[in-house]
Amino acid sequence: MILLQFLVELSQGKYDASSVKDKRQLARVASVVKECFFVVDQRTRDSDYVTCDKAVVIRRFVKEFLEVASKMTCEEREQLIIVQMDRNVKLMQSYQDVLEAGRSFVRLRQELNAESEMVRAEAARANAELQEAEAEHALFEAKMRIWEKRHREYMESGDDYGERELNYRKRALEGDADAAAYFAEREQYLRGRRTRDSRRS
DSSP: OTTHHHHHHHHTTOTTOOSHHHHHHHHHHHHHHHHHHHHHHHHTOSOSSOOHHHHHHHHHHHHHHHHHHTTSOHHHIIIIIIIHHHHHHHHHHHHHHHHHHHHHHHHHHHHHHHHHHHHHHHHHHHHHHHHHHHHHHHHHHHHHHHHHHHHHHHHHTOSSHHHHHHHHHHHHHTTOHHHHHHHHHHHHHHHHHHHHHHHHO
16 A cells, blocks of 8 residues: 555656556565565564554655666666665564564563473472471371370270279379370360260261
């Protein structure tokens, strides 16, 4: 659309386009000049379109180049404008490709950093849970050792149930902390069991 007006003017013989060859070559001049400035504009902007103000500027440059090119020979137009502009367009497009590759690398690194942070956070959470589980297990084992010690002492306190109860309760009354704790824990366990049984019934 930017070049439509120029193509119409060239078809009407403007810019000294008297022959079909001149018209075609000047149309190519307009195209490469437009493409060159379009690429330059996109190099500094992160968009896929040209604003109206920028289109006006591009048309002005295209018109100036056509006025200069109209006074050149076909060979001069080809070498000094078309070939040179084509080279500039390819160079700037290559620059854009490298720039986009750099941006993609930066985005990829940012994504990897974000994923690494998530992995580290997940690992820290898992490690905290493991430490908590290990602490709970260590506490359980400590309690089991204490209970086994008390139960062993209870079992060794007499030859039968009655004697053991009598002897171990006597120790509890005399201030033996392990004996007292043993009966307290057993009573708590039995109380909880009676409560569960009553709920079932």
